[in-house]
Structures are given as structure tokens and as C-alpha cells.
Amino acid sequence: MLSVECFADADYAGSKIDRRSTTGYCVFVGGNLVSWRSKKQSVVSRSSAESEYRAMSQSTCEIMWIHHLLTEIGLEHHTPAKLWCDNQAALHIASNPVYHERTKHIEVDCHFIREKIQENLISTGYVKTGEQVADLLTKALNGTRVDYLCNKLGMINIYAPA
Structure with missing residues (x-):
């Protein structure tokens, strides 16, 4: 059974020029990294939860695309993809069906x-x-941290001496 996992992250107001956040995500199918992205968000977020929620939204779109691709090639999977996030407020917004006044500023299409949780396509x-x-795609990190995350992603340095 193929498992699909996605790690979504954002750097809240990371751009010094326009204070837009950067979304980053990594998607694994069967434990193998198959898709990743780093992109500046199109709007300015008013909170870290909002920027993380937008990253989750973009990641969910990628998960849907991968789900359709796997189905097309005959690799259907019946367990929901796991969407991992390090912001508990964003996870609460995603899982709580009750409308909150605090989330009114997040566009409806992000909800x-x-x-997708109710359709059992993803679980958070x-x-x-x-x-x-996904920190590797959103933040400036020191060399030790980069090496650690590259190892977690299954990346190798092809130029390193053998």
C-alpha cells in the first residue's frame, strides 16, 4: 500500500521587501520524495497561522494532483494522505468546522x-x-541543519568525495 505524506511550511512575513511569506512543501510517495516547491505567497498574511494555512492549502492542491496521477496509473490508495504542519493554530483551523471570527480574513477558497479532510483525501x-x-525550502539555515534536512529528504551530494 502506497503512503502519501506531505510536509508543509511557511516563513511568516519573511520577505523584507514586501513582507510576504514563502510557502514550502515536500511530498513523499512510498517514502520517496516526488514533489517539492518553494514559492512566495501572493498576498500578505496577517498572522503566522494564516501563512501556514495558505501553505497547507497549496500543499493540498499538490496532494490532490498526485492522488489523481496515482489513480491514472493504476496505483489507487485508500488511506488519506498525511499533511504535516508545525503550526497548531493552522491545524486547528483546518480541522474545526466551526466558523471563527478570527479567521474571517482568510479567503473562502482556502477553506x-x-x-478534503471530510472527503478522507487528507488527514492533518x-x-x-x-x-x-519543508524548512529547507522556506528559511535560511546553517550548514548542519541543511545537512540534516537533506538527509531526511533522501538527498545525496553527487560531488562529495567517495
Whole structure:
């Protein structure tokens, strides 16, 4: 049975020029990294939860695409993809069907994550910030941290001496 996991992250207001956040995600199928992305968000977020929620939304779109691709090639999987996030407020927004006044500023189209949870396409989970592999795509990190995350992603340095 193929498992699909996605790690989603954002750097809240990371751009010094326009204070937009950067979304990053890594998607694994059967434990293998198959898709990743780093992209500046199109709007300015008013909170870290909002920027993380937007990253979750973009990641959910990628999960849907991968789900359709796997189905097309005959590799159907019946367990929901796991969407990992290190922001508990964003996870709460995604899983709580009750409308909150505090989330009114997030566009309606971002709330489709709840639908995908109800459709059993995805399930969300908390990952500690130290284990968030998508940090590699959203933040400036020191060499030790980069090496650690590259190892977690299964990346190797083809130029390293053997």
C-alpha cells in the first residue's frame, strides 16, 4: 500500500521587501520524495497561522494532483494522505468546522482543506518544528541543519568525495 505524506511550511512575513511569506512543501510517495516547491505567497498574511494555512492549502492542491496521477496509473490508495504542519493554530483551523471570527480574513477558497479532510483525501498532523523538512525550502539555515534536512529528504551530494 502506497503512503502519501506531505510536509508543509511557511516563513511568516519573511520577505523584507514586501513582507510576504514563502510557502514550502515536500511530498513523499512510498517514502520517496516526488514533489517539492518553494514559492512566495501572493498576498500578505496577517498572522503566522494564516501563512501556514495558505501553505497547507497549496500543499493540498499538490496532494490532490498526485492522488489523481496515482489513480491514472493504476496505483489507487485508500488511506488519506498525511499533511504535516508545525503550526497548531493552522491545524486547528483546518480541522474545526466551526466558523471563527478570527479567521474571517482568510479567503473562502482556502477553506477547502476542511472539505478534503471530510472527503478522507487528507488527514492533518502536527510535526515538531525540528523535524519539519519543508524548512529547507522556506528559511535560511546553517550548514548542519541543511545537512540534516537533506538527509531526511533522501538527498545525496553527487560531488562529495567517495
